[in-house]
Amino acid sequence: MTSLNEIPARTESVELEPLREDKKKIFEDILRYFETNQRGYIKVPTGWGKTFLSKHIMKKYYDEGKLMLFLVSKNNPLLSQAYYNRKKNQPLFPNSALLYSERRVDRKELAATLRALGQKKGEGFVLFASLQTILGKQSAEIKDLILKFTDLAIVDEIHNFINNRGNDFLNEFGERTKILGMTATPFQGVVGNVKFVDEIAGDMREIYTKTLPECILDNELAPLKYTIAESSEDIFEIFDFEKGLGELDRQDLFLDCSTPDRLKKVIRRTQLAKDVYDSMVKQRHAKTLVFCAPVRKRVYGVGGGDKEINAFHAKLTSSIFNGDISAKKLEKDIEPVLPVDFKNYTPEGKFRDAVFISSELPKDEQNAILAAFREMGKPPYVLCTVGMLIEGFDFPGLETLILLRPTLSMRLFEQQVGRVTRLSPISGKQQGSIFEISDSIDSLYQRFGEGVFSGEKVDQVQMLQPEIRLEELFSEGDAARAIEEGKIEIKKVELGLRGKGKGVKIKEVPVKLPPTSIRAKYFSRLLALTEEKDVGAFEREKRELMRAALKFRVRELRDAEELAKLAANVNKLKREAYEDRRLGDVSRQHKPKVFGEVEWLLKLQALNSLKYEGEHLSLQEKNRILKTLGFEPDFRKIDSHRLKCLKLGSAHKTIPELVKVLGFVSRLSSSETYQFLDKKKKEQWKRELLPAVYWGFCFIEDSPELKDLFESTEWDRRVKNIIRQK
Template identity: 80%
Template sequence: MTISNEASAEMETVELEPLREDKKQIFEDILEYFETHQRGYIKVPTGWGKTFLSKHIMKKYYEEGKLVLFLISKNNPLLSQTYYNRKRTAPLFPNSALLSSEQKVARKEIAEALKKSGQEKGEGFVLFASLQTVLGKQASEIRELLLEYTDLAIVDEIHNFINNRGNNFLNEFGERTKILGMTATPFQGVVGNVKFVDEIAGDMKEVYAKTLPECILDEELAPLKYTIAESSEDIFEIFDFEKGLDELDRQDLYLDCSTVDKLKKVIRRTQLAKDVYDSMVKQKNTKTLVFCAPVRKRVYGAGEDGEEINAFHAKLTASVFNGEISIPELEKASDPVLPLDFENYTPEGEFTYAAFMTSELPKEEQSSLLAAFRETGKPPYVLCTVGMLIEGFDFPGLETLILLRPTLSMRLFEQQIGRVTRLSPASGKDRGNIFEIADNIDSLYQHFGDGVFNGEKVDQVQMLQPEIRLEELFSEGDAARAIEEGKIEICKVDFKNFRKGKGKGKNVHASEVPVRLPPTTLRAKYFSRLLAITEEKDIGAFEREKRELMRGALRFRVRELRDAEELATLSTQINKLKREAYEDRRLGDVSRQHKPKVFGEIEWLLKLQALNSLKYYGARISMPEKNKILRTLGFDPDIRKLDSYRLKCLKIGSAQKTIPELIKVLGFVSRLSSSETYQFLDKKKKEQWKREFLPAIYWGFCFIDDSPELRELFESTEWDRRVKNIIRQK
């Protein structure tokens, strides 16, 4: 530990670069917010400068003689980076301390400093600490003093404090302590089971937010080019689905390298990443970070005793990038032998061109590896890792990111993207480049069929599609403008013939094809699958299918006429299924009563969602094209009647025909959906709740900006997470 407690006035000066004018206003707004509130959080992309802003807030409280706690969930480089001044020659705040498991800390000395600051006042004190050390047994006195005397707690990556020990610790603070959270991703979990920062406490509110496209347009973050390289591999063949669709409830899929065939497929997929790098990264002396996939089972050929290899895919990827594995020889061999003595150093003791970062490396080696990676013009130029460096890794000079790790967590995805969004005038970086290796996911529908929908795994399966994640990533802010201006580029590359031409003297290049957002064609494809499965069923009331169809309908966006044409085709298909359901003699009485109604409701909800796109996201669509879109959707081409068309959809499609009826029903849902109430409902009541009331949530969400009462309901912290996941999935 270091406690700095210098008495001289000169040493008490906290030197910080001034805030930009726009951030000065945010700074003032945050201070004003905390005059009347205890808790709040800001949501800004990685690289925006939230840590720098927090230093100015800390300085304000420090100079007022307050006790400040800067808290992170676990030890990472950010903690010490924030503690020290810019030159790392001394602590930023003269009267401060650093408490982490990596420091040899005199805990008693820290406790005395906290007690002095809390009792005497007049002299500010800042403690920089990780949650794991604050909650440790040796820090019990420090923890009690913090709970008693802290004036301001700034919590970085506050999404790591949702419904856990960190959440409990924050809730132990009394009313005197202000709590400011900072995050780029205010949620945790996989699609369909997401926890949100505002669940930490009822008064945890968003104070300020800015989206990634907005930051790119304002030149606060680097422009992005995102390239999708489709592999020829079947995702079911190379990833471990031993537990079936339950594997989709995790944030990561695990590679299966347990047989010779599977191992070859994994190596071919990894070689594709190398081909992409060789073809598309022109400056090989720039730095590239590769996120690799975890491996659960024993690796084929790893030894007779069946041991697992820590971070095997990171080591394998480094070997592929270093040219240590010959793909032609591998393909010929019936029993390939891998270089299992993976090494980060050349015979001369230098780092290899591509290196791997794993938790088993000694801390000193990890530090020297990262230092070398940050150094321009020296190896390693490619750094491969699995779960490390996703948070707390600040390297503005990083130019390229390669994703070999399919994820079902938007939080994890956004954090990965954030590694290359920082601006770097020193390196001359003009944009961040991202390459993702994407696999064929159609096999999941073939292998699991109806189970994909019955298990409500549609969203998870689709999240494995890069376009779906990118639409979610750029769903807020003016992404359309950023794409139009070339600040955000998204494309696919075809590498099918790349290796065939290699080594034959041919000038082979990967062909790029622009990717449109929203990916309406892709969504329509999956939506049609669900319609087909629903059509084939002839029993039940179709509640589950209805919920999945409604969820899917609210995913669509209309940005241009082509999107409306896709939805019009779907609408025609649904209308045909509705007519056929009325005449289907296979159906029992219950099914014949419900199935046509299900299709009818979905048809009008789909049209309502298209109209909402025009109303809320149509600023960049010309008036003539808006009228063409209306005509395509089956309405008179008069944009002035847009709201009346929206109400028509509600009247024809929903059980609640007006907004007041929706308010009445959703008020009841709000009371009923609380955990305390829901757990006491019998099975019959729960089924009624799902069948009669949950659909109203989707309809109500479409009119949230038309009614203050609906907005108040949907923003309520009382609603159970089952409802919140429906609300916020859009």
């Protein structure tokens, strides 16, 4: 147990490397913000230096004799990194303490120190603590003193504090305490059920933001190369869909290794990652992190009874990368035989080239693996894990990341990408490289049919497509310029055999963003499912088609050509629905209107992206795009074209009508009101009012009233998800 006597009295100043000029400005802006505000957060990518900036903020308060709390949730390594001055092997702040479960501090002494500091004033102090320890029964007195005397609370990874005990704890602070949140990903949850940092409190505001592309362009993060390798496997045959599309409500899909055939397919898919690695990673000693997929069911042929194997895919992947198992060796085997014991060490007790890390390993062994992995030029070179190291793993020397797990969480995806974007003067890496193994998702539309229209399943299914996830990742900031300058590369690889015994041939093909052709492909699938149905008013189908329409972007003529084909197809379906005598009376009344509304919203979204995101296009190019979309080729008239779409497609023909309807939606969608609506009213809310949200979003910049509504914190999360995931 650590005694507070070990905490030295403040006899020396805190020494920090100076901030760069641009970060000095941010530092000053944050201090100025807190002169009149209590809460705020900054959003910057992993590796930008937010913890370093926070140390300068803490030093300012520390020198003024203030009491501070540096708080994290579930990330003790990050807490320790912030607490220590590694160069001097001592605490960064002479008057400070570190409190978390694995470091047992005398709580009575700490409480006495906090009480004395709170009453005495004039002496700076920083408590670095984990949320779980503060909320523990043994820390009740410490918690009360923190809430009473803290001047500044800095919350790292504040996205972990949304709508939970951490959120409740932050809301217990009084007006004297300033709260600064820091995050690379200001949201939680899977597509369709996302919660945002702004929901922590009504006065929580974004103070500063910088995007990944902007940081790469400014040389604050390493250039990035993202390579997609498509397996020949059907995602339905690789992952476990025991609960149907309900599996997409989780952050991750589970591998299915429960039969010989399924296990062989998983091995082939993992072998593909090894083949890509062998062909494309030129520096054989480059440090590589592999994120593997979880396994829910018992693995065929390994283990006894129904016993599950912890981190099985990480163990399997390390064995494949070490050459213990190969897909080729298993081709002739009817039933694959795997080693029961997966080994991280050579017979001489040294680390193998590829190793796995899992929570079941003793802490000392985990620490030894991580320490060895951080040592450049020595094994292990490949580290395989399932759920560990996604957040807070700080290793600038990491050059390569391999993704073997599709995720439905953009937060998780961004955190994974952030592992390889740090600059590293030690390794001298020129860029961070990411390889993702993707599978065909076509079968999900075929197998589940109209089920994809339930809830948010359309968005969830499409999020399994890497190009769509990348579009979401690069939706903010000047990604187009970073791509044009070669600082962000996105490629697909096509694999073939060079010839007998000559290995695998790799061909790289550039990937275009936005992925209009892919979105058009899946939009057509939704149209085909709708065309086949006779389901009354087609309410679900309309909402999901409209949501999908708002995902499209036009960056070049080719995008406009794709959308023009789609719009023509929708128009054709509309005309056919008018004449389809097989439809019931209700369907015949509504189906053509559904297609008509979708057609004009699709065109409106194309016009919006041309107007607001087309700065890189010449006037001539813009006019050609307008002509391709079926409008008069005069960019000066784009606003009249947009209003024409609203008039012809929407039930609310003018912007003032939209303002009126959406004001009603805003009142109904507030949590206080929505919970008291009966089922019939809620269905009416979805059917009649929700489509107006899609139309309204397209005219935010045209109407101050709409802008105020859409930026309001009063909107319920159901509407926020629509707005912010567009």
